[in-house]
Amino acid sequence: MTQGQQTESTPLVDPACYAAATAAIRAEAVRLLEAGEVTAVVGYRAGRRAGSAMPEVATTAEAAAQLIFTPGCQNNLALFLSKAKREALPKGKVAVVVKGCDLRALAGLIGESQLKRDEVHVIGVACPGVYGAGADLAKPLAAESLARKCRECKVHLPEGTDVVAGTLPPLPDLAPLEAEELARLEAMTPQERWAFWTEQFARCIRCLACRQVCPFCFCTQCLCDRNRPQAVDTSPRPAGNTAWHIVRAMHLAGRCAGCAECERVCPMDIPLNLLNRKMAQELFELYGFETTMQPQEQGALTSYRDGDDQSFIK
Amino acid sequence: MSRIGVFVCHCGENISRTVDVEKVAEAARGLLGVAHACDYKYMCSDPGQALLKKAVAEHRLDGVVVAACSPRMHEKTFRKATEQAGLNPFLCEMANIREHCSWVHEDRDEATAKAIDIVHMLVERVKRNRKLQPISVPVTKTSLVIGGGIAGIQAALDIADAGHRVVLVEREPSIGGHMAQLSETFPTLDCSQCIMTPKMVDVANHPNITLHTYSEVEEVDGYIGNFQVKIRKKARSVDMARCTGCGVCMAKCPQKKIPNSFDRDLGMRPAIYVPFPQAVPNVPVIDRVNCTWFKSGKCGVCQKVCGPGAVDYAQQDEFVVEQVGAIVVATGFNLYDISEKPKGSPIKGYGEFGHGKIPDVIDGMTFERLASASGPTGGKILRPSDGREPKQVVFVQCVGSRAREKGISYCSKICCMYTAKHTMLYKHKVHDGQAYVFFMDARTPGKGYDEFWRRSIEQEEAVYIRGMVSRLYQKGDKIVVMGSDIAVGIQVEIEADLVVLATAVQPRQGAELLAQKLGISYDQYNFYSEAHAKLRPVECATAGIYLAGACQGPKDIPDTVSQASAAAAKVMTLFAKDQLEREPIVAKVNERFCVGCFACKKVCAYGAIEEKEIRDRQGNLVKVVAYVNPGVCGGCGTCQATCPSKSVELDGYTDEQILAMIETL
Ligand SMILES: Cc1cc2nc3c(=O)[nH]c(=O)nc-3n(C[C@H](O)[C@H](O)[C@H](O)COP(=O)(O)OP(=O)(O)OC[C@H]3O[C@@H](n4cnc5c(N)ncnc54)[C@H](O)[C@@H]3O)c2cc1C
Ligand code: SF4
Ligand code: SF4
Ligand code: SF4
Ligand code: SF4
Numbered sequence: 001m002t003q004g005q006q007t008e009s010t011p012l013v014d015p016a017c018y019a020a021a022t023a024a025i026r027a028e029a030v031r032l033l034e035a036g037e038v039t040a041v042v043g044y045r046a047g048r049r050a051g052s053a054m055p056e057v058a059t060t061a062e063a064a065a066q067l068i069f070t071p072g073c074q075n076n077l078a079l080f081l082s083k084a085k086r087e088a089l090p091k092g093k094v095a096v097v098v099k100g101c102d103l104r105a106l107a108g109l110i111g112e113s114q115l116k117r118d119e120v121h122v123i124g125v126a127c128p129g130v131y132g133a134g135a136d137l138a139k140p141l142a143a144e145s146l147a148r149k150c151r152e153c154k155v156h157l158p159e160g161t162d163v164v165a166g167t168l169p170p171l172p173d174l175a176p177l178e179a180e181e182l183a184r185l186e187a188m189t190p191q192e193r194w195a196f197w198t199e200q201f202a203r204c205i206r207c208l209a210c211r212q213v214c215p216f217c218f219c220t221q222c223l224c225d226r227n228r229p230q231a232v233d234t235s236p237r238p239a240g241n242t243a244w245h246i247v248r249a250m251h252l253a254g255r256c257a258g259c260a261e262c263e264r265v266c267p268m269d270i271p272l273n274l275l276n277r278k279m280a281q282e283l284f285e286l287y288g289f290e291t292t293m294q295p296q297e298q299g300a301l302t303s304y305r306d307g308d309d310q311s312f313i314k
Numbered sequence: 315m316s317r318i319g320v321f322v323c324h325c326g327e328n329i330s331r332t333v334d335v336e337k338v339a340e341a342a343r344g345l346l347g348v349a350h351a352c353d354y355k356y357m358c359s360d361p362g363q364a365l366l367k368k369a370v371a372e373h374r375l376d377g378v379v380v381a382a383c384s385p386r387m388h389e390k391t392f393r394k395a396t397e398q399a400g401l402n403p404f405l406c407e408m409a410n411i412r413e414h415c416s417w418v419h420e421d422r423d424e425a426t427a428k429a430i431d432i433v434h435m436l437v438e439r440v441k442r443n444r445k446l447q448p449i450s451v452p453v454t455k456t457s458l459v460i461g462g463g464i465a466g467i468q469a470a471l472d473i474a475d476a477g478h479r480v481v482l483v484e485r486e487p488s489i490g491g492h493m494a495q496l497s498e499t500f501p502t503l504d505c506s507q508c509i510m511t512p513k514m515v516d517v518a519n520h521p522n523i524t525l526h527t528y529s530e531v532e533e534v535d536g537y538i539g540n541f542q543v544k545i546r547k548k549a550r551s552v553d554m555a556r557c558t559g560c561g562v563c564m565a566k567c568p569q570k571k572i573p574n575s576f577d578r579d580l581g582m583r584p585a586i587y588v589p590f591p592q593a594v595p596n597v598p599v600i601d602r603v604n605c606t607w608f609k610s611g612k613c614g615v616c617q618k619v620c621g622p623g624a625v626d627y628a629q630q631d632e633f634v635v636e637q638v639g640a641i642v643v644a645t646g647f648n649l650y651d652i653s654e655k656p657k658g659s660p661i662k663g664y665g666e667f668g669h670g671k672i673p674d675v676i677d678g679m680t681f682e683r684l685a686s687a688s689g690p691t692g693g694k695i696l697r698p699s700d701g702r703e704p705k706q707v708v709f710v711q712c713v714g715s716r717a718r719e720k721g722i723s724y725c726s727k728i729c730c731m732y733t734a735k736h737t738m739l740y741k742h743k744v745h746d747g748q749a750y751v752f753f754m755d756a757r758t759p760g761k762g763y764d765e766f767w768r769r770s771i772e773q774e775e776a777v778y779i780r781g782m783v784s785r786l787y788q789k790g791d792k793i794v795v796m797g798s799d800i801a802v803g804i805q806v807e808i809e810a811d812l813v814v815l816a817t818a819v820q821p822r823q824g825a826e827l828l829a830q831k832l833g834i835s836y837d838q839y840n841f842y843s844e845a846h847a848k849l850r851p852v853e854c855a856t857a858g859i860y861l862a863g864a865c866q867g868p869k870d871i872p873d874t875v876s877q878a879s880a881a882a883a884k885v886m887t888l889f890a891k892d893q894l895e896r897e898p899i900v901a902k903v904n905e906r907f908c909v910g911c912f913a914c915k916k917v918c919a920y921g922a923i924e925e926k927e928i929r930d931r932q933g934n935l936v937k938v939v940a941y942v943n944p945g946v947c948g949g950c951g952t953c954q955a956t957c958p959s960k961s962v963e964l965d966g967y968t969d970e971q972i973l974a975m976i977e978t979l
């Protein structure tokens with residue numbers, strides 16, 4: 001932790017690298033739209049508050065010239081290529097700006113037949129990190145305001161995209177808070193862990209923001225909304241909440257890209273990404289499966305290999 | 315409101331002994347939607363079924379629950395009765411209160427309570443059953459037979475004689491399998507070649523049989539009635555159409571000293587060869603590993619001497635695709651090679667027997683070749699090491715078989731009989747010789763079998779020693795056999811000239827790979843599994859695939875031939891109709907909610923799920939959804955368990971039904 005603590009409130013990287021990425025995104029976006037190679041570029045533009053950013057579907061060169069990349073670019077824009085958000089896009093080939101974690105989501109969507117690789121022009125961005133939930137966006141990005149996922153990110157530099165915007169500055173070594181939290185939970189007895197999670201889930205107000213923001217929750221009708229038969233109680237009471245969260249965890253196991261958007265948008269501060277991480281770790285240990293920046297033929301839970309660990313069947 | 319009838323069966327006393335059947339019927343009467351309930355001693359009997367039919371009419375029932383045995387046993391029976399009563403048969407379900415209840419519980423009150431719960435669950439399920447219509451699929455009336463041993467030959471001839479086309483695929487250059495290698499056969503001692511070769515010739519001449527030798531099944535797609543099979547025809551280097559079988563090439567080939575595996579390496583053959591003179595087809599192949607042309611590009615003698623110009627060094631593997639409706643698997647067995655410990659297998663070797671090191675320790679099949687009139691010694695029993703006639707021969711039974719500590723616990727079934735045969739053949743050929751047999755038990759069930767075995771002792775003077783052999787070693791030109799005689803309780807040592815080991819019958823190497831291609835199951839040893847040990851012994855669990863011969867378990871020729879004819883009969887039954895009716899318990903996709911993630915397609919082991927485009931009236935693509943081909947779907951329900959949005963469901967097992975069942979508890 002020593003090194004981490006020293007760097008907590010000093011700026012994480014030189015802001016010039018975001019400016020360089022911004023310039024590269026604009027140049028590529030303008031070129032694509034002017035050449036008619038795409039009908040829209042999904043990227044970020046400045047938000048209403050200082051330091052914030054919001055998704056933008058740019059269809060003109062003018063709009064493209066306003067695109068940015070800053071630590072405030074938290075949204076996972078792969079969302080626009082799945083489910084109802086896709087209807088917000090014009091027809092034809094589109095371009096999308098993705099960070100490494102977003103790219104994992106995009107690759108997952110391709111693997112699940114939600115889009116074809118040649119339907120998108122992928123603008124990857126070299127990403128040092130974005131703000132975490134509750135950060136003061138007016139201040140420069142520092143270790144303390146960095147999103148937890150970014151502290152242990154392995155995909156700062158996207159691979160397999162059509163272009164990469166920006167270059168990666170040297171990054172400080174930071175303590176992996178999420179891994180530490182996971183280890184703390186692992187050390188608990190099953191009873192303690194169950195108590196921990198039921199307490200967390202009890203807070204859920206079933207606003208379903210986590211579902212709406214997740215690129216993988218693209219079902220036209222979520223199992224949890226069905227009433228014939230009703231699998232999950234829809235009102236925000238503890239039993240139904242727990243059921244919802246278990247369904248969510250299971251349905252995203254082996255698919256979740258780790259973008260942590262669900263956790264960021266949760267108004268009740270439920271540590272959803274911790275659960276996602278746990279599932280990912282479990283699948284890696286059992287089947288050596290990891291979500292990657294490349295589309296995969298088979299998912300962890302939709303394939304069977306001789307010699308798969310079956311010790312969980314008791 | 316539903317009007318369901320509940321019919322509780324006593325199954326003689328099988329159910330009523332532990333379950334109070336009257337109480338179950340009474341409880342059923344009180345359930346919502348049940349219009350009638352009764353109990354009867356044997357529901358499956360004629361009067362029992364009559365009771366059901368009468369009740370359907372009298373009480374205007376719209377659903378039937380038969381509380382009795384497993385649906386595997388009698389679902390068909392009761393669905394038929396329901397249909398005869400005028401209801402859709404799929405409105406009838408079975409509540410299994412025998413296997414799931416009376417047979418596994420002792421406490422009467424608890425068992426009765428559980429039976430009531432089971433009935434209640436099924437009532438809820440039947441309430442939500444839909445009327446289903448059987449699915450018809452066309453049947454291609456051609457059968458594939460894999461393996462041309464006696465099993466495959468018999469099955470192929472039977473099916474072909476019934477007027478259907480057969481495609482017979484054999485891996486080796488000739489059909490015949492192990493039986494072609496045998497000398498004389500128990501229990502009658504008729505010459506194996508004499509009864510086998512006419513059948514082989516029949517296969518070659520049959521107008522309905524297409525024979526692919528030196529070929530293997532590469533890929534299998536499709537389902538019962540409609541398989542597509544891709545066959546690899548390995549390059550023979552000889553044009554089948556041109557070759558007249560004159561044999562000049564074999565006579566002139568300068569490479570003459572290649573051990574012939576058909577003769578268990580005791581005889582030699584040239585590089586261009588037929589494995590044995592009676593081979594079918596009588597067309598040689600070039601063994602490209604040993605041929606000088608293929609090794610160094612020189613020689614070419616066979617091509618020069620071949621009159622019709624049939625030798626073709628440039629020949630390539632070819633692929634043929636056949637459409638077939640049924641598949642008979644008849645790939646036979648291998649003898650356990652005890653000289654080495656099989657890699658990656660739980661089976662431990664028999665290093666202490668010196669097999670593979672001591673030349674005069676041989677296995678049963680090698681003895682068959684020595685005893686065969688067309689074998690490498692012309693039917694004389696001579697030792698492989700020095701060509702002398704052995705005067706003392708020790709036979710050891712159960713080598714590998716019934717040896718749990720060695721990894722195989724089953725009995726190979728044929729060794730007792732063929733060892734008895736070997737002692738006789740030996741005595742017939744070496745009058746002053748003495749045969750000893752180490753054995754654990756003599757297992758001789760079969761017509762004329764025990765008599766045969768006794769004859770080897772009583773008339774041919776074989777000495778049977780009950781006990782095991784612990785070690786074999788060479789001493790001078792003798793082999794010392796150390797064993798025990800447990801009948802007398804002493805250790806025995808015999809100095810033998812020749813030792814013959816009755817090694818275990820094992821499945822073919824790589825049997826599991828073929829099984830995976832075919833999608834059939836196999837047991838822990840890799841023998842193919844039948845669908846039911848007693849009631850469906852020749853069918854695989856995978857519809858349209860049948861088993862014949864030793865690939866399913868150790869078998870002698872009479873059993874092999876019977877099973878082959880039985881498999882052929884099953885194929886003919888299938889081919890008796892132009893359309894195949896199958897159970898409509900298949901998955902259906904709710905296209906409105908399906909999001910086309912194709913998780914279902916990835917998990918479907920039957921390959922039943924396709925991608926279907928949904929277009930609007932102008933022809934614009936709206937979305938791509940999953941489509942289940944009902945002809946292919948096996949009704950396993952894996953897709954239903956996988957689909958995140960529950961957009962695919964199995965008829966009869968919908969989530970609604972299953973939740974309704976759970977809610978009764
Ligand atoms: C030493 C010995 C003595 C015996 N003596 C007697 C006796 O006296 N009387 C008696 O009744 N029984 C006897 N038997 C038993 C008899 O040999 C078998 O019952 C019989 O051979 C079984 O026939 P099968 O067709 O099932 O198998 P096999 O004879 O093994 O034939 C299988 C055929 O399938 C082919 N094949 C295998 N895999 C493939 C593949 N993937 N693709 C295509 N083709 C394939 C093989 O090349 C072979 O031609 C004896 C057995 C042994 C070992
Ligand atoms: S975002 Fe948070 S509060 Fe809303 S449903 Fe998800 S977990 Fe519950
Ligand atoms: S939780 Fe499951 S069913 Fe619901 S939207 Fe997400 S993936 Fe679909
Ligand atoms: S579950 Fe959360 S972290 Fe995972 S992909 Fe969905 S939004 Fe991102
Ligand atoms: S798993 Fe479900 S949603 Fe996905 S393609 Fe299959 S039926 Fe459709």
Ligand code: SF4
Binds near residue numbers: 918954964
């Ligand atoms: S029920 Fe089984 S066989 Fe049928 S489509 Fe679903 S997964 Fe395939």
